[in-house]
Every structure is written in C-alpha cells, then in structure tokens.
Amino acid sequence: xxxxxxxxxxxxxxxxxxxxxxxxxxxxxxxxxxxxxxxxxxxxxxxxxxxxxxxxxxxxxxxxxxxxxxxxxxxxxxxxxxxxxxxxxxxxxxxxxxxxxxxxx
Numbered sequence: 001x002x003x004x005x006x007x008x009x010x011x012x013x014x015x016x017x018x019x020x021x022x023x024x025x026x027x028x029x030x031x032x033x034x035x036x037x038x039x040x041x042x043x044x045x046x047x048x049x050x051x052x053x054x055x056x057x058x059x060x061x062x063x064x065x066x067x068x069x070x071x072x073x074x075x076x077x078x079x080x081x082x083x084x085x086x087x088x089x090x091x092x093x094x095x096x097x098x099x100x101x102x103x104x105x
Contacts, residue, residue, distance in 0.1 A: 014091050023069060033057055038075045044072070 003013050026034065030053075037044075037052050044052070046063045049070075054060045061069075 011066070025065055026069065026072050030059060031073065034066070034069050038070060038073075041077055048059065048099060 007013050020035060033056060034049070037049055037056070041049075041052070046066045050061055050063060050066050051064070
C-alpha cells in the first residue's frame, strides 16, 4: 500500500534518501584526545576515562560511548599486574603424582 501511495504522490517507487542519523559526540581532534588518554593511562576504567576527558576538553560522554570510541580506535586497555602470584598452601606436604594421594614421610 505504501508503494502505491508513493507512486501516486512522487511518481516513483524508488526508496527515499536516508534522513540522517545522530551526530557524533566527538570530532576527530577530540577522538585523538581519547587515544592519548588511553595511552597515558591504560590502567583506567571507562568511567575514569570519561571523567578525564571531561576535565581535559569539557565534553561529557557516557561509559558506553567511551567504550565504543575505544573499540572504534582499536585501542586496548591492558591492566598492570599489581600483585605477584602467590602459591596457595593447601596443608599437604606433597602429593604423589602417580596416585594423587598425600605422601607421609
């Protein structure tokens, strides 16, 4: 029915042009600032990156938007290893590898 109505009014059944979309929150220069923030402080969580971005350029974006920009720029946020691995003591002196039973000496 919509095609008939469009044909009667516009005399064509070609699809109409896209009406647009949502305007991006950050421009190219501001995206570069996001990149430098992540490089400087890659241990920060997204909320912290949002706060730092707002302090630096005055634009507030959500955590989800920051996550999309980080993915768009193909940046990785690698956490620092803060603690060394600890071997857990389980109370056994040693285990016999063949039987898995506690060996008593």
